[in-house]
Amino acid sequence: MALCSIFCPRIPVRFRPKPISPLLSKPLFPLSYRVYSSLQPTPSTKDELGSVSIGFLGMGIMGSPMAQNLLKAGCDVTVWNRTKSKCDPLVGLGAKYKSSPEEVTATCDLTFAMLADPESAIDVACGKNGAVSGISSGKGYVDVSTVDAASSILISKQIKDTGALFLEAPVSGSKKPAEDGQLIFLTAGDKLLYEKAAPFLDIMGKSRFYLGDVGNGAAMKLVVNMIMGSMMASFAEGILLSQKVGLDPNVLVEVVSQGAINAPMYSLKGPSMIKSVYPTAFPLKHQQKDMRLALGLAESVSQSTPIAAAANELYKVAKSYGLSDEDFSAVIEALKAARSQQS
Ligand SMILES: NC(=O)C1=CN([C@@H]2O[C@H](COP(=O)(O)OP(=O)(O)OC[C@H]3O[C@@H](n4cnc5c(N)ncnc54)[C@H](OP(=O)(O)O)[C@@H]3O)[C@@H](O)[C@H]2O)C=CC1
Ligand SMILES: O=CCCC(=O)O
Structure with missing residues (x-):
């Protein structure tokens, strides 16, 4: 040919x-x-x-x-x-x-x-x-x-x-x-x-x-995973806030799933996050690696990424709690620990 x-x-x-x-x-x-x-x-x-x-x-x-x-x-x-x-x-x-x-x-x-x-x-x-x-x-x-x-x-x-x-x-x-x-x-x-x-x-x-x-595929992947990592951290905050104000977090997951911010990830991971179980599909250590690499990518072009930087800190805390091999949704544990330290 x-x-x-x-x-x-x-x-x-x-x-x-x-x-x-x-x-x-x-x-x-x-x-x-x-x-x-x-x-x-x-x-x-x-x-x-x-x-x-x-x-x-x-x-x-x-x-x-x-x-x-x-x-x-x-x-x-x-x-x-x-x-x-x-x-x-x-x-x-x-x-x-x-x-x-x-x-x-x-x-x-x-x-x-x-x-x-x-x-x-x-x-x-x-x-x-x-x-x-x-x-x-x-x-x-x-x-x-x-x-x-x-x-x-x-x-x-x-x-x-x-x-x-x-x-x-x-x-x-x-x-x-x-x-x-x-x-x-x-x-x-x-x-x-x-x-x-x-x-x-x-x-x-x-x-x-x-x-x-070469490099464009890597960059695309890191941008996608940077968004995903921030979404998961934000979702974790929402679950814990809903619980703290007396709402049923399962209802929160349902409400989110019906609206414009729906993402399959929320319905998939939300119920187990509420039960504090994190069956590993995407290891948390890899998500933190991707946040770190995405932040490096952003720095290389002087792009500000404060949300991702904050989320990365949570994944680092979760890693320090021994959660590296759990699913990345275990990032919620980093926020729980912060909450119990404050109260
Ligand atoms: N899991 C997911 O949902 C997704 C993961 N990815 C990416 O895909 C890649 C693999 O992920 P995943 O399969 O989940 O990860 P795993 O941790 O399950 O597997 C990692 C693999 O890398 C090997 N490995 C690690 N360190 C070394 C080393 N020093 N020398 C040789 N081999 C090594 C491991 O070998 P050994 O068995 O000996 O430890 C294993 O085969 C990662 O880059 C991840 O970010 C991308 C999309 C989704
Ligand atoms: O790198 C992991 C990505 C996981 C996903 O796309 O659901």
């Missing part, structure tokens, strides 16, 4: 009609699948999909279900995780296992990485026995971790120095959307790799945005 076809205009994902059913909304072989790479024929059948060997690094809350969806769709998946035991369920489902990121990229055409933070994303890509050591020209590396732009650019440079292609593709959506293949990919980097990875992104997600140069 001619390379120029990669740049043929097509309907941006965000302008596509709303899906009628999950099956209809997620065809296994979307139109974009026709555009693959200059190096390989265009896959168009399930067998051809399985002929691209996929690597997946990081079997955490997000990485495991994402890799599982690729397996379920018939992909040839090889997994690696720092803590090896987390690969066992995937191997049980048919995944192959390699003992280092280097071995994964050496054997796979296209490798995804879903790691905790900038430090781990850089180490897994660029460290000893890292992805860079095994990757080579004709292959691709897609980092779906949430990191800052500088870290992503560093990883991109090292991957591209080998002749391989790089795409950053952090995701919006949490544990359940990851399980349901309903993530939103915020991609940037090599356009050719974006097209090459598209059918696989479409297995794991419901939409994807291509945002241009």
Whole structure:
């Protein structure tokens, strides 16, 4: 297929009609699948999909279900995780296992990485026995971790120095959307790799945005999560205030859910927050990391973000209370402690 076809205009994902059913909304072989790479024929059948060997690094809350969806769709998946035991369920489902990121990229055409933070994303890509050591020209590396732009650019440079292609593709959506293949990919980097990875992104997600140069996907993700972190902190304040003035916080959640400020997050997390339980979907430590990185982004362009700065302090307090691995909705505990200290 001619390379120029990669740049043929097509309907941006965000302008596509709303899906009628999950099956209809997620065809296994979307139109974009026709555009693959200059190096390989265009896959168009399930067998051809399985002929691209996929690597997946990081079997955490997000990485495991994402890799599982690729397996379920018939992909040839090889997994690696720092803590090896987390690969066992995937191997049980048919995944192959390699003992280092280097071995994964050496054997796979296209490798995804879903790691905790900038430090781990850089180490897994660029460290000893890292992805860079095994990757080579004709292959691709897609980092779906949430990191800052500088870290992503560093990883991109090292991957591209080998002749391989790089795409950053952090995701919006949490544990359940990851399980349901309903993530939103915020991609940037090599356009050719974006097209090459598209059918696989479409297995794991419901939409994807291509945002241009490496760093733009990271920045978009951080802005989105900065908003989310502030929303959650504000919601936590509201729940506690409603209780303190004698209102039923469950009714507050219901009222919020019917109005213009409704967000699925409130109905999803509110009832458990009221019961002081925080089943982890998005770990609080990662939300605080994202607030910190978003504040750094804001500082780099002298943008004032006082609301996010205040919310970040609450996540830091919650972390100091040992709530790092709880869901980020546990930020409410930081406000409870402040309240009990005052009274
Ligand atoms: N959970 C969520 O709702 C969402 C999370 N994200 C982002 O996705 C990324 C992953 O999140 P999530 O799956 O929830 O996180 P988890 O904490 O569940 O998983 C983190 C992964 O990173 C690995 N890891 C951590 N430190 C290192 C290291 N030093 N070297 C090698 N591997 C390491 C962990 O390995 P090990 O098992 O050995 O600890 C694990 O595989 C984060 O960037 C997060 O911000 C994005 C959207 C939603
Ligand atoms: O980074 C985590 C995002 C969680 C979400 O989008 O629901």
